[in-house]
Amino acid sequence: MPTTDGLRPDAGERAFIDQVIARRSARPGALLGILEEVQEHQPRKYLCLDTIRYVAEKTGTSLSQIFSVVTFYALFNREPQGDHTIAICRGTACHTRGSRSLLESLRLELGLDEDGAHADKLTLTTPNGRFTIRTVACFGQCALAPVVEVDHRICGHMNEGVLKREVQALAGKESQ
Ligand code: FES
Missing domain, CATH: 1.10.10 (Arc Repressor Mutant, subunit A)
Structure with a gap:
């Protein structure tokens, strides 16, 4: 338990x-x-x-x-995590290639409050416990910027449309 x-x-x-x-x-x-x-x-x-x-x-x-x-160590969590974790890189290379917009669109998609959403380091979990959004300093994959990790899978050259589809696919799996 x-x-x-x-x-x-x-x-x-x-x-x-x-x-x-x-x-x-x-x-x-x-x-x-x-x-x-x-x-x-x-x-x-x-x-x-x-x-x-x-x-x-x-x-x-x-x-x-x-x-x-x-x-x-960023790998440790002090708060309960969602069933799915989406980590958005907020390092310099990813920032210059639009990671802030990715973070903002993801937050809106999941209906998460704005509190702290502009912070460079944040963890937000949806009230239903399905999704956690985290920011990380750098994945060490800067050539693929902007980088997002979806349930431990690194996804490079991310854009808002693809990220939205990733979230919807995970949400769909949950409701099956
Ligand atoms: S800055 Fe994003 S992977 Fe390095």
Whole structure:
């Protein structure tokens, strides 16, 4: 079961975290791998405070150290993620090729509030939990600008029409 802030992870989740820690703790950079695997196991792909506390307790790591890892690496989420994630690059190459317009049209398509939509770093999830929009600093694929990642699939030379069709295709799959 998912965990929520204010509650300890349930017994099944604790058992999973315990075995991840036992399997990974001797490896270099263990904490990163532990957090990544724990997040991936969570249905909404995020690390809530209670899970972070539990990992800290079981690994003997300070909370501040875990938070510094979770906030430094873009792959970690502190909020529940949608069923589908669309990440828009806001790096310079993508910006000059229209990534702001892509972000704006996507936000309108999904009916997401404008709050923070102009920020360079944002994560917005639709109220029904189907879609999350994220921005990233650079995918390292600048020659393909503007770049959008749709459910971990890199799509280069994106335009508003193609992006709209991608979203509609995913929404269609959901309703089948
Ligand atoms: S700036 Fe967008 S991929 Fe590098």
